Amino acid sequence: xxxxxxxxxxxxxxxxxxxxxxxxRLGELYFHWGGADFxxxxxxxxxxxxxxxxxxxxxxxxxxxxxxWVGAGVAELPVLLGEVGALGRxxxxxxxxAEECDVLNEGLAxxxxxxxxxxxxxxARVAGVAPFDHLGCISVFTDPETWxxxxxVAYGRMAPVQLPVEQFxxxxxxxxxxxxxxxARLRRPGLVTTTAEEVAWLLSAAAEVGDTIDADxxxxxxxxxxxxxxxxxxxxxA
Ligand SMILES: C[S@@+](CC[C@H](N)C(=O)[O-])C[C@H]1O[C@@H](n2cnc3c(N)ncnc32)[C@H](O)[C@@H]1O
Numbered sequence: 001x002x003x004x005x006x007x008x009x010x011x012x013x014x015x016x017x018x019x020x021x022x023x024x025r026l027g028e029l030y031f032h033w034g035g036a037d038f039x040x041x042x043x044x045x046x047x048x049x050x051x052x053x054x055x056x057x058x059x060x061x062x063x064x065x066x067x068x069w070v071g072a073g074v075a076e077l078p079v080l081l082g083e084v085g086a087l088g089r090x091x092x093x094x095x096x097x098a099e100e101c102d103v104l105n106e107g108l109a110x111x112x113x114x115x116x117x118x119x120x121x122x123x124a125r126v127a128g129v130a131p132f133d134h135l136g137c138i139s140v141f142t143d144p145e146t147w148x149x150x151x152x153v154a155y156g157r158m159a160p161v162q163l164p165v166e167q168f169x170x171x172x173x174x175x176x177x178x179x180x181x182x183x184a185r186l187r188r189p190g191l192v193t194t195t196a197e198e199v200a201w202l203l204s205a206a207a208e209v210g211d212t213i214d215a216d217x218x219x220x221x222x223x224x225x226x227x228x229x230x231x232x233x234x235x236x237x238a
Contacts, residue, residue, distance in 0.1 A: 006086035007058065011051045013085060013112055014078035018043060021107035026074060029100050039074075050078030053193075053220050053229060058087060060191055060216075060231055061134050066090040068185055069136035070124040073100060075222060076138065084117045092128030093119045096146075124182060131187035138222060138229060141179070141198035147171045154197050179205035188236035195227035202232060210237040 023039045030038065057079060061067070067083055069076060072093035083089040095101050098121035105118050120127050144151040149168045152158035179201040186192070188211070192202055196219065206213050212235045219228040 003058070003086065007051070007055060007082055010054065010082040010085040011047065011078060013081050013115070014047055014050065016111040017077060017081070017107045018047065020110040021074070022103050025103050026100070029097065029103070046075055047078055049221055050075060051082070053222070054079040054082035054086075056218065056220055056231075057134075057193060058082065061087065061089065063087050064089060065133040066128070067092070067134040067136055068124055068128055068130070068132040068182075069093045070182060071095055071138070071140040071143065072119060072136065074104065076136065077104070079136075080117055081112075081115070084115065090128075091117055092124075092132070093117070094122050094124040094127045095119055096121070096123065125178070125185070130185040132185055132190070133187045134191045134193065135182055135186050136193045137182065137198065137202070138193065138195055139198070139227060141175055141201045142195065142227070147175060150175055175201055176205065180208065183209070183211070183234070186234060188234060190234045192232040192234060193229060194232065195222070195229050197227045199230070199232070206232075206234055211235060212237070 023043075027037070027039055061083075064087070067089060069080065069091065072080065072095055076093065080091050080093050083091050101119040101121040108115060108117060108119075141147065142151050142154050148171075149158070149164060150171045153163070153168070183192075183202065183205045194202060199215070203213055214233045214235075216231040216233070219230045222229050
């Protein structure tokens with residue numbers, strides 16, 4: 001199968017999984033974004049933008065390599081299926097919400113029983129076998145559930161006078177440690193897919209170990225959170 005045909009087939013697979021997902025349960029899990037109604041409205045866009053993201057990623061990663069995805073959810077599904085199906089890559093898709101992983105895995109098993117892709121309910125710092133040549137990190141450092149203060153600051157939702165300084169410092173240290181641990185699992189040279197809103201965490205962690213980062217000009221919109229996604233090339237010091 002040609003590259004383009006393989007991507008079309010992966011996009012169809014994503015559509016098949018979407019037909020078998022329990023949107024009611026996913027709606028409850030993402031209730032703060034509007035529940036099942038949110039998903040019925042967003043589904044076509046998630047498939048379309050996910051496929052666009054996958055096509056861009058395909059230009060930047062090698063066949064047969066391996067990706068570590070942090071906090072992967074519904075939005076990443078078309079990309080993950082493309083990586084596995086069209087590029088023959090190994091994909092470790094992690095998410096700390098075990099129930100979300102269960103729902104996604106049930107949909108995958110029902111629609112594509114032979115497909116090896118499954119979400120792993122584990123911390124990306126320890127899941128799979130490093131090094132990976134690609135790290136995917138979409139809306140993790142801006143997640144309001146994990147980092148309520150960092151998220152409010154990143155999106156300008158909190159006035160400086162309201163900043164709970166101790167909580168901010170504690171969250172910042174946790175986020176710095178996560179960024180450092182994730183980058184330590186990336187091969188050099190390596191690629192990172194991330195959003196504009198959280199890129200500073202990865203730039204800062206890379207600078208700490210003397211890595212060089214080149215940011216790609218191209219950005220792709222995301223369907224769920226709406227933050228634009230782009231790519232970083234990480235190179236070790238000479
Ligand atoms: C806001 S959600 C983003 C979901 C999806 N990427 C999207 O854009 O729709 C953030 C996710 O990151 C996950 N997460 C946070 N820290 C993580 C870690 N260390 N390892 C794996 N997942 C993590 C949380 O469990 C949560 O599901």
